[in-house]
Ligand SMILES: [Zn+2]
């Protein structure tokens with residue numbers, strides 16, 4: 001079973017780094033992605049050292065905060081203010 005990357009449309013096979021290496025944040029900040037740094041290939045998306053992870057890889061680092069990109073929250077759009085008002089007004 002092999003997966004196709006939605007960003008670069010390549011199969012995520014060993015040694016195939018993502019060709020999409022810029023990350024666009026919700027506030028339109030565009031930062032260069034951080035390549036894989038380990039000698040071992042990435043256990044999640046199979047890229048080798050120096051290559052870029054495919055989006056959604058759980059090893060990818062966030063160039064904004066240095067955390068884990070899929071969980072740091074930088075990529076999720078800020079909560080719209082009307083939702084916040086709704087939640088607080090329930091009180
Ligand atoms: Zn890719």
Ligand SMILES: [Zn+2]
Nearest residue numbers: 042045053057
């Ligand atoms: Zn990876």
Ligand SMILES: [Zn+2]
Nearest residue numbers: 062065072074
């Ligand atoms: Zn982040």
